[in-house]
Amino acid sequence: MTSARPVLTVLAALVAIWYAASVWMNATWVFDQAERAGQSVTWAEVVPQTMAQARPLLPPPHQVAAELWKGVAGQKITSKRSLVYHGLITLRGTMMGFALGIVLGVALAVSIVRYRVMELSVMPWAIISQTIPIVALAPMILTLSNQMGIDSREVPKAIISAYLSFFPVLVSMVKGLRSPDQMQLDQLKTYGASENQTFWKLRLPASMPYFFASLKVAVAAALIGTIVGELPTGAIEGLGARMLIGSQFGEPLIMWAALFAAAILAGMLIVTVGVIERLANTRMGVRP
Known part of the structure; x- marks a missing residue:
């Protein structure tokens, strides 16, 4: 207490x-x-x-709470007015972008740590990419997707989500993979360990705390990317779409309820990552 x-x-x-x-x-x-x-x-x-x-x-807090409760518990999950329904749509796009962001971030981090030329050529561009406003980038991604014949609205949302989520993973994994000190690296060399063995036995386990810390940031960024991606795509489903509908039709209660539903969803995702982290630490024998 x-x-x-x-x-x-x-x-x-x-x-x-x-x-x-x-x-x-x-x-x-x-x-x-x-x-x-x-x-x-x-x-x-x-x-x-x-x-x-x-x-x-x-809207005062009690009105937002009442609208949120009505959207969560006062509707069938299959109803287009249910915030659970729209939350599941947003969650699906978030998970797609989150997974893509993890793969991209980890792959680039491994390449940067392994090859000096990748650090000199890729890392500066990765940093510069985060200075581009996502609100301006989202319509461009949507237009390019349409030009490429991609009719699905999920793909542009996943790309925007991955764009925001890969960078925390990249930076943290580079730091984590380089966290072993020179003494540890030299010790493995005396054992005759190869570069691959050093990566799997030392660098990768040492990077896990950094990796899971970055996931908590990345999953929230992925959710933001999905919601932003729902705005210019003309989506009628998803929490971002509910916010847009509330704004366009002068229904602030709908907009605020969807906003808080997104915040609750973000909190649940971060807690889930924390649970997975604890399970992974237990599996690896890490002491709390």
Whole structure:
């Protein structure tokens, strides 16, 4: 309980600030309506009205929570209004891009550590690639996919997701593969170990803590990439599509509920990676 107290304190402060901001932003509509009716209202009358607007500028927490609950538990999973349904669509694209990002990041990291020319030629371009805004890149990927005859909307989303997720894996794996010190490398040489044996017996096991740390960042980045990829593709399914629909039709509650559903999904993915990490550490005999 003591360890949870700082977290709960920060959470309570954020909720209080959120409520205060909701009253301040939504009060404009209440005052405008009162002015049109030729009436005056007091703050005691304004506050309750800011808490129950159908289309508030900033929905208060309880309205977002109610909309989130309705989208998760108040609909059938197969319903197009179910956030679970849309979350599964986004999850599928996230996992495709995440897997592709892992393969690409690990492959490049191994090549960079193994070959000096790859470090000099590939690493700078990998760093430069992350300076390109993904919002500008997503429509270009979609256009190229259409030109190549790829009709599936999943492929562009997976590419965008992989684009964001491969870089943390690449950087961390390069660091991890190079983490063994020279004494350890020299010891394996005295045993007559080959380069491949050194990689599998020393470099790869030593990189595992770095690898799993990068996965927690990469899986969140993959989710962001999938959601961003759903926006310019004209998708009607997925959490990104729900956010876009809420924005286009003036339904902020839909948009905020989808936003929090994405945050919950990201948290679940990070926890899952943590569980896999603990299982892998147990399998490898790593002490906690």
